[in-house]
Amino acid sequence: MPEVVPAGGTAAFRSGQSRSPVSEEQEGASSFSSAAFRFGVANLAEKVQRRITRMLTAPESWRIGYRRLGGPSILETASVPETGYTWLPDDGRRFLADPFLIEHRGRTWLFCEEFPYATQTGIISVCEIGADGLAGPMRPVLETGTHLSYPYIFAQGDEIWMIPESSAARDVVLYRATDFPFCWQAERKLLDGIAVADATPIMHEERLWLFASLIDQPGGSSWDALGLFHAPNLFGDFTAHPLNPVLIDAASARPAGRMYRQGSNLMRLSQDCRARYGAATTVAVIDRLDPEGYAQTVTHRIAPPPIWKAAGLHTIDVGGGFEAIDVISRRPPVS
Structure with a gap:
């Protein structure tokens, strides 16, 4: 020695x-x-x-998990199972949030916001969830130079469309897939000169409604004021609801995913931001939706299981036989 x-x-x-x-x-x-x-x-x-x-290199960040549905989704049970999710990889250089699923020609794709810490500007990315349930590589598909998030994607007619959030540019832009899922073309501005977050469309009683969080409210935030806009269809002119903001409530104003129907009820997902941004997701029944009025009733709240030690859950989507969520935590939840 x-x-x-x-x-x-x-x-x-x-x-x-x-x-x-x-x-x-x-x-x-x-x-x-x-x-x-x-x-x-x-x-x-x-x-x-x-x-x-x-602690310095693994900050609290949003993470996306998904699971194959062999039974009811959490929208039906109002409870998040502790296990069964696959979590997309986190390399510590970006976070992933706002998952949206779509099935196209027998294949399932997951779109999301990708936020690189180096640029501090969100972009829209996509990965395929294979038949084996494994996620392929994440690939960027839309960058504009200003922050993008919440890629609301849907099919209408023979086309696939996307409405990402672009509040930093003070507009809401409709994109069409020219070579799905990787190539997109801006078709038109649905709204211009107004900053709104998480625009979520729904066709109701022969009118296309756009739900969005109003950012420009004096003394407000981006998550406590709900605005409504309506048009005859996707290519008509949108009109602001005369009662905007139709709802002021940090617990159930900002959209949190795709609206859906449950029996005869139109259901809406929103963020519960009372404790913090995106702390949980609330589910509400829409009691009234017309050009003169709006009303909703919150039925339940969906939060991450305590064992995950996650501080929030703010987007839920179901599609292609899968369910996707995002949570905020310092490390991937248990699987």
Whole structure:
């Protein structure tokens, strides 16, 4: 073994300081104990440094999970199962949020917001969920230079359309797939000169309605004021509801995914932002939706299971035989 010099040992002796004579056995024991102590301190320091590094490089971020549906979705049960989800990989350089699913020609695709930390600007990306339930590589499909998120995707006629959030540009733009799923062309602006978040369309009583969170409200935020806009169809002129904002409520204003029908009821997903942005998803029955009025009744709240230690869940979608959600946490939830 190489010679180990204990702190304050030989170096101190050579500098003229006195010390008591010791035997060779005592000298060796002292050297070994000192070396072990220094090793322990160094090992503890390394562990602390690794923990600090993990905390700095793995910040709280949004993550997307999905599962194959062999039974009811969480929209039907109002409860998130603790296990069964596959979580898209997180390389620490970006987060993924706002999942939307679509089946096209027998294949299932998951669209989402991809937010690289380096650019601080969201883009729209997509991956395929194969027949084996495994997700393919994530690929960017739409970048505009301004922040994009919430890629609401849907089929109408023979075309596939997408309405991503572009509130930073103060517009709502309709895109058409020219070569699905990777190539998109801007077709028209549905709204212009107004900042709204998470525009969500629904056809109701021969009118196309656009639900969105109003960002420009004085003294408000981007999640507590609901605005409505309507048009005869996707290519008609949209009119703002005269009562905008039709709802002011941090618990159920901002959209959280695709609207759907449950029996004769029109159901709406929204974010519960009372505790924090995107803390949970609320489900409401729409009681009234017409050019003169709006009313809804919240029926239940969907939150991540406590075992996940996740701080929020703010988008839910179902399509192609799968269910997708996003949660915010420092690490992937249990699977």
